[in-house]
Amino acid sequence: MEYFKKEIETISEEGLRAVQNEKLRLLVKHCYKDVPYYKELFDQNGLKPKDIQTVDDLVNIPITRKKDIKSTYPFGLMGVSLAEVERFQSTSGTTSLPYPLCYTKKDVLTLQEQVARAMFCFGVRPGDVVYQSYGYGTFLGGISVDLGCRGIGASVFPAGPGRTALAMHWLRDLKPKAISCTPSFARHLATYSMERGIDPKTDWAHLKIGMFGGEPAAPAVRKKVRDAMADGFMYHEFYGTSELFGNSVATSCEYTCDHSELHVMADHFYLELIDPATGKRIDPGEDKEGELVFTSLSKEATPMLRWGTNDLTRYSRNALGCKCGRVAHPIIRALTGRGDDALKIRGALIFPSEIEDVVTKVEGTGDGWQIVIGNSDKESLQELIIQVEVAPQHKDDHEKRGLIRKYIEDDVYGRFSLRAVVQIMEPEALPRYESKSIRIVKQ
Ligand SMILES: [Zn+2]
Structure with missing residues (x-):
């Protein structure tokens, strides 16, 4: 088995816990000292950074949700000076003004490592061509895949979204090994091309990896996309949110992709699956639906402690010990839907x-x-x-x-x-x- 960063990907549970706790202690100090929102949240709840020594202590911090950060617009979550920001991204802002999320130079490099790790796990290798069809601008999807390609040493074709009539030819002529786009666009692109005499099974036979995300896909849609492509095509998935740090919070591996399950990248994102009825944590091994709550352990510019995503899912029946070697990075089931879309x-x-x-x-x-x-x-x-x-x-x-x-x-x-x-x-x-x-x- 090949890995992009073997030591951390195949780390033991104990080893991972030590990494998470060490990162958490630094993060909490940074949040209390530098982020106005967290200083106030800690003070209101009588907490000091020394009270949070391990990931088990996180339960003492209230969960932060979209409604809580609204009043902090635009910079209340910022933990660095504006001069240290290399890049802005933002939320989509469907219900209010898009919220700016910032990246320092180090954050951009961390994002590059995360996405490269995910894409390498999907099967992308140096020299491969990647057809990139997520959006650019302040949306994180496009730039994330660009960075992932840079991290691996793959070539990116930054087509951006749409351009269906050109896409079907580019996918034939440029011979990409992987494509990144939403599942609904992949399905549309396949149907559109077949109606115009281009058969994905033969004309795009070199296309082996789908890197899908941006929206939850119905099982029947996943099947349609798989069925349209050549034998051996792998349907991989990204899960992420703009608030957290991008698109690689959880991603599939070769053993989970066929049944739509995803490894959480747990050295960067500490997961708590929270039972909405009781507010208590659900442990791996319990077959119960809960809300995904994440702490972004590595983020400098706009860090998140216990971010409530409003997305519901469960742990996989085999949440730990995957055959791919990522034994300590817990596996969750793909989402049926984003909580906000219900x-x-x-x-x-x-x-x-x-x-x-x-x-x-x-x-x-x-x-x-x-x-x-x-x-x-x-x-x-x-x-x-x-x-x-x-x-x-x-x-x-x-x-x-x-x-x-x-x-x-x-x-x-x-x-x-x-x-x-x-x-x-x-x-x-x-x-x-x-x-x-x-x-x-x-x-
Ligand atoms: Zn795995």
Whole structure:
């Protein structure tokens, strides 16, 4: 087995704990001394840095959430002077102003190491070409993959999102070994190319590694992408958040990628899986859903102690001791959905990716679909309206259209005990997304 940084990747549990505790003590001192938000949080709770000696002591610090940092905009989380900032990134700011997140020179190098480690684990090697199709600007996805390529010594083709008509040719002619993009764009790109006479199985046969992230993917979407590609194609995943430090907080390995599980990069991110009902930690080995709460152990500029992601998942049944050698870096299951995207329909919590799974599995549906919520609040919906495209070959088949509608309604009822209203749309009637998909629309 080859590793990018063998010593830390194959470290023992005890060794990892020692590394985490040492980094945590320094981080806590830095946060108390240099970050106004944490100074105030510690003082309000009667805490001093000396009270936090090990990762077990973290439970004494309150969890920080999006709503808590809103009032600290723009620099209340900053632990260095502006002159020390090499780079700004920001959150997407769907509900408020995008929050600036900063990187010192050292932070950029740490990010480079994290992403290089993840991509090397996916199979990228020096000299390989990587087709990079995440966004740039203040979004972290594109620059992260660029840095990962630099760390490994791979070549990056920085296409950015979209440009589908060119992408299908570039993927054939430049012979990249890996592609980075959202799962929905990969699916769209494959369908689009096949309709135009380019077959990913043969024309992109050199493409062996998908590095997907930016949005949760339904199992049926993952399957469609895998099925479209040549034999031996590996569907790898990044999980991260802008607040934490980028896209490599948790990533798959060759033993976890087929069942959508991810190793947490635990020397950089200390994970606590918190039971939302009790606020207590769930241990590896317990099969219980919890919120991912992370402490960014290595960040200088805008560090996070106990960041509540609002994302729910569970530990893998085999959370520790993976065959890949990363025995102490715990394995979590891939997310069904980001907490912020959940819909509440008559009291039931549903993620768009769960609806996507139903829609994608029904034979005869096209690539486009969306949930329409009218003017309602997405947390108090009374009715679930799903619009879904019919595949072009069934466009004029009224019987087929009726069957598609019936199957989706039956499957939604079977899974969620909810009656959905399904509207069948013409092929290409709904939008395609080049980066993160928008599946919930107001009409
Ligand atoms: Zn592994």
